[in-house]
Amino acid sequence: MRALLVREPGRPPVVGEHPDPAAGPDRTTVRVTAAPVVPLDLLCASGTSYFGRPAVPYVPGVQGVGVVEESGVLPAGTRVWFATSAGMAPGDGSLAERCAVPDADVVPLPDGVADPAVAALGLSAVAAWMSLTWRARLQSGETVLVLGAGGAVGQVAVGAARALGAGRVVALCRSDAAAERAARAGADEVVRTGGDVAALAGRLGAACGGAADVVVDPVFGEAATAASRVLAPAAGW
Ligand SMILES: NC(=O)c1ccc[n+]([C@@H]2O[C@H](COP(=O)([O-])OP(=O)(O)OC[C@H]3O[C@@H](n4cnc5c(N)ncnc54)[C@H](OP(=O)(O)O)[C@@H]3O)[C@@H](O)[C@H]2O)c1
Known part of the structure; x- marks a missing residue:
C-alpha cells in the first residue's frame, strides 16, 4: 500500500510503498479516507518525545477516519473514527491507505458529518x-x-x-x-x-x-x- 513513512526521526516523512497491515484476532482493518496531522504526530516523529525514539520506518498518524474492511466486531463497510499508538509504541498509524487497530479503538460514526471534518475534530x-x-x-x-x-x-x-x-x-x-x-x-x-x-x-x-x-x-x-x-x-x- 502507499503510505507516509518516517524513515528517520526528525526528518520530513516521505510517501512510499509499505506492507499492508496484518489483520488478526481482536483487530479491525480500516480503509482510511481522512487523517489529520496533530501536535502529537510531530512530537513522536521528532524522536524527542517522552515515549522515546520510535523504531523506523513507521507510518505516523495517531487517529483517522475510514471504512471497515475486516473486523470481528463491526460489519465491513461501517464508517468509523479510530485511534492508533503510532510513534508511541511499535506499529503503524493512520497516514496510509490502510490501518489495523485494536477493536476497542474503533468508534462507529453517524451519517451527516464529512470524513475530513471528523478527522480534523478527532x-x-x-x-x-x-x-x-x-x-x-x-x-x-x-x-x-x-x-x-x-x-x-x-x-x-x-x-x-x-x-x-x-x-x-x-x-x-x-x-x-x-x-x-x-x-x-x-x-x-x-x-x-x-x-x-x-x-x-x-x-x-x-x-x-x-x-x-x-x-x-x-x-x-x-x-x-x-x-x-x-x-x-x-x-x-
Ligand atoms: N489529551 C488529549 O487527548 C489532547 C488532545 C489534543 C490535544 N492535546 C494537547 O493540547 C495542547 C494543544 O493542542 P492543539 O492541537 O490545540 O495545538 P495547536 O493547534 O498547535 O494550538 C495551540 C494554540 O496555543 C497557542 N499557544 C502556544 N503557546 C502559547 C503561549 N505560550 N501562550 C499563549 N498561547 C500559546 C498557539 O498560538 P499560535 O496560534 O499563535 O501559535 C495555538 O493557537 C497540546 O499540548 C496537545 O498535546 C491533548
Whole structure:
C-alpha cells in the first residue's frame, strides 16, 4: 500500500510503498479516507518525545477516519473514527491507505458529518468537550475562559462552550491569526497575550466581567498563571 513513512526521526516523512497491515484476532482493518496531522504526530516523529525514539520506518498518524474492511466486531463497510499508538509504541498509524487497530479503538460514526471534518475534530474535540462537560461540568450561563483559543483544542472549546449554553466565552490568543480563528469560533471577546502576568490577569478579569467559572487550558505557563488569578469560587479548570 502507499503510505507516509518516517524513515528517520526528525526528518520530513516521505510517501512510499509499505506492507499492508496484518489483520488478526481482536483487530479491525480500516480503509482510511481522512487523517489529520496533530501536535502529537510531530512530537513522536521528532524522536524527542517522552515515549522515546520510535523504531523506523513507521507510518505516523495517531487517529483517522475510514471504512471497515475486516473486523470481528463491526460489519465491513461501517464508517468509523479510530485511534492508533503510532510513534508511541511499535506499529503503524493512520497516514496510509490502510490501518489495523485494536477493536476497542474503533468508534462507529453517524451519517451527516464529512470524513475530513471528523478527522480534523478527532481527539482535539474530545479533549475540549470532556474538559467542559466531564471535568468542569459547565452550567448554562457560566463564563468560560479558553487559553490557546486559536488552536485545534481551543477553537472547539470556544464553539462547544457556546453550544453548551455558556453565558460568556473569552478567548486568550497569541497571534493575529489565532485571534481571528477564536473570534470565528464564537468568542465574545479575544484577549491577547503579552505584558506581565498581573497585567494579563487584569485584562482577563475585565473581559470575563469579573471572574471565570470555567477555564480550558491547553497552554499552561504564564497564561495559566494569569487565568488562575481570575477564577470564580469553585471554578472548574
Ligand atoms: N489529551 C488529549 O487527548 C489532547 C488532545 C489534543 C490535544 N492535546 C494537547 O493540547 C495542547 C494543544 O493542542 P492543539 O492541537 O490545540 O495545538 P495547536 O493547534 O498547535 O494550538 C495551540 C494554540 O496555543 C497557542 N499557544 C502556544 N503557546 C502559547 C503561549 N505560550 N501562550 C499563549 N498561547 C500559546 C498557539 O498560538 P499560535 O496560534 O499563535 O501559535 C495555538 O493557537 C497540546 O499540548 C496537545 O498535546 C491533548
